[in-house]
Amino acid sequence: MTKKVLIADDEPNIVVSLEFLMERNGYVVKVANNGEDALKCVAEFVPDLILLDVMMPHMSGYDVCQKIRENPAWQNIKIIMLTAKGREVEVTKGIALGADAYVTKPFSTKELTAKVREILGE
Amino acid sequence: MITPGIKGQQLVAVFLLGCLFFNYPLLSLFNQSGTVFGVPVLYAYLFLAWGVVIGLLALVIERR
Amino acid sequence: MLQGWVIILISGAYLGVLFAIAYYGDKRADAGRSIIANPYIYSLSLAVYATAWTFYGSVGRAASNGVGFLPIYIGPTLMMALWWVVMRKIIRISKMNRITSLADFIASRYGKSALLGGLVTIIAVVGIVPYISLQLKAISNSFEIIKSDNLEIIRAGQLGTVPILGDTAFYVAMLLATFSILFGTRHLDASERHEGLVAAIAFESLVKLLAFLAVGVFVTFGIYNGFGDLFGRAADHPKLAQLLNPFGGAAGSFASWAWLTFLSMLAIMFLPRQFQIAVVENVDENHLSKAMWLFPLYMLAINVFVLPIAFGGVMHFSNAPVDPDTFVLTLPMAERQEWLALLVYIGGLSAATGMVIVETIALSTMVCNDLVMPVLLRMKGLRLNESPDLSGLLLGIRRWAIVSILLLGYLYFRLAGEAYALVAIGLISFAAVAQFGPPIIGGIFWKGGTRMGALAGLSAGFAVWAYTLLLPSFAKSGWLPLSFIEQGPFGIALLKPLQLFGLEGLDQITHSLLWSMLANVGTFVTVSLVGHESAVEHSQASLFVDVFKRGGDTSGVHLWRGTASVEDLQALLGRFLGPERAHEAFVAYAQRRGALMPQHLEPDADMVHFAETQLAGAIGGASARIMVASVVKEEELTIEEVMGMLDEASQIIAYSHQLQQKSRELEEATAELRAANERLKELDRLKDDFVSTVSHELRTPLTSIRAFSEILHDNPGLDAGERGKFLNIIIKESERLTRLINQVLDLAKLESGKAEWHVSELDVREVIEDCINATSQLFRERNVRLETHLPAAVPLIVADRDRLVQVVINLLSNAVKFCNPKDGRVAISLHRHPDSLQVDVKDNGPGIGARDQVVIFEKFRQAGDNLTEKPQGTGLGLPISRQIVEHFGGRLWVESEPGKGATFSFTLPLAASRAGAAGAAAEKAA
Structure with missing residues (x-):
């Protein structure tokens, strides 16, 4: 079955690139432009994996991650956090909040797709 | 509103006043013959002082 | 005059009304709509203080010594002012520990000591029985007088010839026992409250007040022409003239006046019936406030006409041998006011029955919980520990206690009833219960008082009381040789019971009170100071003295460590309260702690404490402790551990106090510090933020550039449209990056002052x-x-x-x-x-x-x-x-x-x- 990926980022050009990469790898893709949107999409679309940017308007990626992990029904959704802030503290915080992996921007497209595959267990 | 602490202190004061009223030497002042409105002085004094103490108690307790 | 059967009928009807009121009160209480939950009923029920002794005896005392009877009512008025400090504390402590009697209170305070509880019970019974017999005497005397139309009192000598079965007093005693049993021991209640009874007592207080006022008005304004006329004639009367300024003469010295006041101050708190009504039956602590002035007002009202009646009686019967103790009744009879006399008779009946009923119930609780049960529980042969339901046994003991106490009272009445006038017997009882003053007052304000101290003090005080008041009364009744009073035991003059150690010039009561208080307080303080207290004593002392500091939180510190099981505790409670009530209590407790069923709770110190207080309500603190100890494995705490736990608790309390007091300055200081700190951190953060933000701002366009470059590189087959779009993004993002870098550098130059x-x-x-x-x-x-x-x-x-x-x-x-x-x-x-x-x-x-x-x-x-x-x-x-x-x-x-x-x-x-x-x-x- 085709896996579903939700892209949550507010930077339009990065969204375009991620969308392209994920579709090229055969995933069904949906895009959210801010944190609140992302949560709504999680509820409706129920993705297998989220590419979640940390710095988004209205609700940060950390908050989105926390909300998802609070809901028992969403325990199986994989989360990859994306951030342009690459400091150790932020990585630790993301993992502590229940993210499965943490990718710093700019990322290598190959490594990102490989990580997505790995986390989805393919 | 009076706090319980202040109320307690006022009541203790009433108590001390009562002790004064109903003891020597104040009592000895009234231990004599003579009448007020036909009532012997001592009895008049005792009941009056008693009434005053009760009045003070009521005042302290009922005042908000 | 009235026929005997009419009087019996009316007496019966009156008691029937009482039954009805009490029954109604109980029904309403069961329905949760209490009729006694207001300060007026509470105040009226406190007037159980005014017994037949007040109703008949005050006049008798006034006839012989003028104002000498007044300290007995002025003392309570003064004490009321202190109730806010003292009684409120006693009530709070009792409610928190489910204390149901005086004996229970003292026993609980001093380490739940069964021995102490027993001693208190014995003192109370010995001290109060004469007082009960006094009431029986009053009822039977008034009955005989009103029935026979014979104004002269029936002497004890005559009574002795009356067979018991023909003696009114005997039937009165049995009737009162029935009433007490019906409403005092209807069921076992963990709080030991009797709403119906309180309602009936309040009603009786109204009746006796109205009856007495009616006689007073009749004598003052009916027989005489007002106060002026009455007192004016009294001034001319040879016997009465000296009573108008009686100090130093008939009323005794100012000193004995003061001591009597002091004595009645203690009595209003520590007579078992007063403790029962004021503390145990108290519905709401707040009722105390109004009672503090309403009750003294009642005392004032019932005393206004005492002197007029006394003087009127003396003048009226100056040639007839009529006992002044009966003036209240005999004056209307002499004036042929049959219905007024009947009302007085009912009023006296009210005064006597109210006292007897409450007193016997209070005493029976003490006898059962603090005397009989501890003994029974210790007797292994009875196997009480294995009995599934003991509530029946408890009720049975109480009922028998009531009957026994009333029979004792009757016996005393038969044997010694005429040794003293009414007032003297009352005062002997007062002096006995005054012995409870030091251990209770000391116990709630002084943590240092110990079990040994209280035991020694009470024993010493009681012994002195017995020696200086009880034994002389026996001697005067002829049970001991009179030489015991006159020459002292074995002829030792120094030990003469009425002039102990040569102390002369005081009346008997003052003399006894002085010595017994000295012995009591002296021993209590000395032994307490010399000895040391056990762990449980220390914890109880702290619980009592600091009751207000703990802010009503009973679930705070429990000085207990051990293991227990929920089933055992519930079964234990079931044996004394009945399984159903125990189950209800446990479920309610569990729900209070947020669990559905008690089984879901950990049987911790709090639960053991809960079970013990529930049990304490039924069988007293000392017995409850023994019973609970039998089903739980308690680890002995050392005194150091208890001190540690208490210190912890009191430290927390002290800290929170300090915090409250100092919070403002602390907050101010903290706010300043915080502001300064914030400014520093803000600067730090700004610098940090700047680096992080620049990094973020640079990485974002770089991300797009890199991603699309790689995409273009890895996907050579992309169509032209898409290629163009991606390349365009790369260019746009590159421009953005350039702009950003320029601006960052620009700002850096401006800020560092290196700009051209x-x-x-x-x-x-x-x-x-x-x-x-x-x-x-x-x-x-x-x-x-x-x-x-x-x-x-x-x-x-x-x-x-x-x-x-x-x-x-x-x-x-x-x-x-x-x-x-x-x-x-x-x-x-x-x-x-x-x-x-x-x-x-x-x-x-x-x-x-x-x-x-x-x-x-x-x-x-x-x-x-x-x-x-x-x-x-x-x-x-x-x-x-x-x-x-x-x-x-x-x-x-x-x-x-x-x-x-x-x-x-x-x-x-x-x-x-x-x-x-x-x-x-x-x-x-x-």
Whole structure:
């Protein structure tokens, strides 16, 4: 079955690139432009994996991650956090909040797709 | 509103006043013959002082 | 006169009414709609203090010594003032520990000591039985008088010839026992309250007051012509004249007056019936307040007519041998007022029955819980520990106790009833219960009082009391040789019971009270100070003394450690309260602690404490402790551990107190510190933020560039459209990156003062027009209208032209970006001030909140939350602009109200006024 990926980022050009990469790898893709949107999409679309940017308007990626992990029904959704802030503290915080992996921007497209595959267990 | 602490202190004061009223030497002042409105002085004094103490108690307790 | 059967019928009817009231009160209580839950009923029920002794005896005492009877009622009035401090505390302690009697109170305070509880019970019974017999005597005397129309009192000698089965008093005793049993021991209640009974007692208080007032009015205004007439005639009476100023004579010394006052102050608290009504039956602690003045008022009212009746009686019966104790009844009878006499008889009946019923119930609780049960529980042979339901046994013991106490009273009445006048017997009882004063008062205010101290003090006081009051009364009754009083035991004069150690000149009661109090207090304090207390004593002492500090929180510290099981505890409770009530109690407890069923709870110290207090309500603190100990494995705590636990608790309390007191100054100091710290941290954070933000801002375009470069590289087969689109993104993002890098460097240069400035004299009007031209494309694209308000000519200023253009363009492009997207309007204007020029750029956008008006001038910060709001643009334009304007000695600021657009303004000083500015002057010269 085709896996579903939700892209949550507010930077339009990065969204375009991620969308392209994920579709090229055969995933069904949906895009959210801010944190609140992302949560709504999680509820409706129920993705297998989220590419979640940390710095988004209205609700940060950390908050989105926390909300998802609070809901028992969403325990199986994989989360990859994306951030342009690459400091150790932020990585630790993301993992502590229940993210499965943490990718710093700019990322290598190959490594990102490989990580997505790995986390989805393919 | 009076706090319980202040109320307690006022009541203790009433108590001390009562002790004064109903003891020597104040009592000895009234231990004599003579009448007020036909009532012997001592009895008049005792009941009056008693009434005053009760009045003070009521005042302290009922005042908000 | 009235027929015997009429009187019996009316007596019966009256008791029937009492039954009805009590029954109704109990029914209402069961339905949860208490009729006694108000301060007036509480005050009236406290008037159980006024017994037949008051009703008949006061007049008797007044007839012989004038005002001598008054201290017995003035004392309680004075004590009432202290109730706020003392009684409120006793009530609170009793409610928190489910204390149900005096004996229980003292036993609980001193380490739940069964021995102490037993001793208190014995003192109470021995002290009170004569008092009960006094009531029986009053009832039977008044009955005989009103029936026989014989105004002379029936002497004990005559009574002795009456067979018991023909003696009214015997039937009275049995009737009262029945009433007490019916309403005092109907069922076992953990709180030991009897609402119906209290209602009946309150009613009786009303009846006796009305009856007494009726006689008083009748004597004063019916037989005589008011107070003046009555007292006037008394002054001429040879016997009464001396009673008008009786001190030093008939009323005894001022000292004995004072001691009597003191004695009755203790009695109003520590007579078992007063404790029962004031503490155990108390529904609401707040009722105390009103009772504190209503009850003294009752005392005053019932005493107003005592002297008139006494004097009236003495004058009326000056030639007849009528006992003054019966004046209340005999005066109306002598005047042929049958119905008034009947009312008086009923009033006296009220006074006596009320006292007897409450007193026997209070005593039976004590006898059962503190005397019989501890003994039974210790007798292993009875196997009480294995019996499944003991509630029946408990009730049985109490019923038998009631009957026994009343029989004892009757016996005393038969044997010794005539030894003293009514008042004397009453005072002997008062002196006995006064012995409870030191251990209770000391116990609630002094943590140092110990079990041994209380035991020794009580024993000593009781012994002295018995020696100086009880034994002499026996001697006067002929049970002991009179020489015991007159020469002292074995002829030792120093030990004469009425002049102990040669102390003479005091009346008996004062004498006894002085010595017994000295012995009691002295021993209590000395033994307490010398000895040391056990762990449980220490914990109980602290629980009692600090009851208010603990703020009513019983679930706080439990000085207990061990293991228990819920089933065992519930079964234990079931054996005494009945399984059903125990189950209910446990379920309610579990729900209070947030569990559905008790089984879901951990059987911890709190639960053991709960079970013990429930049990204490039924069988007393000391027995409850024994029973609970039999089903739980308690680990002995050492005194050090208890002290530790208490210290912890009291430290917490002390800390919170200190915190409350000092919170304000602490908060102030903390706030200052916090502010200073915040400023430092803010600076630190800004620096940190800047690096992090720059990194973020640079990485974002870089991400797109890298991603699309890789995509293009890895996907050579992409169609032309897509390739173009991706390449376009790469170019756009590269431009963004370049711009960003330039601005960051620019700002860094400006901030470090390394920027190059090309200063010249400028016409600001011209500069603005250039900027408008440069941005006209932008305005057209966004379809935004621009208004310009420029004066024809303005003075020149000195500045860097390119930099100034940078500022104006930044402000204009911001205005375009943020103005109303549908009907965009921007206005730029130039004004002249005396020594400066001001440029305003106004937009019609959403405006900027007050908080953000500061934020927007910080680096990388735009309106909205920095963390989550994506900046439109680099977020460096305004900080750079401000740096530039300030470099030339001007100011850049914003004025805005949310919803009404924003106006960015900056000023630049005119060339002339800036002549002194070093930089410009130097450059101009160059």
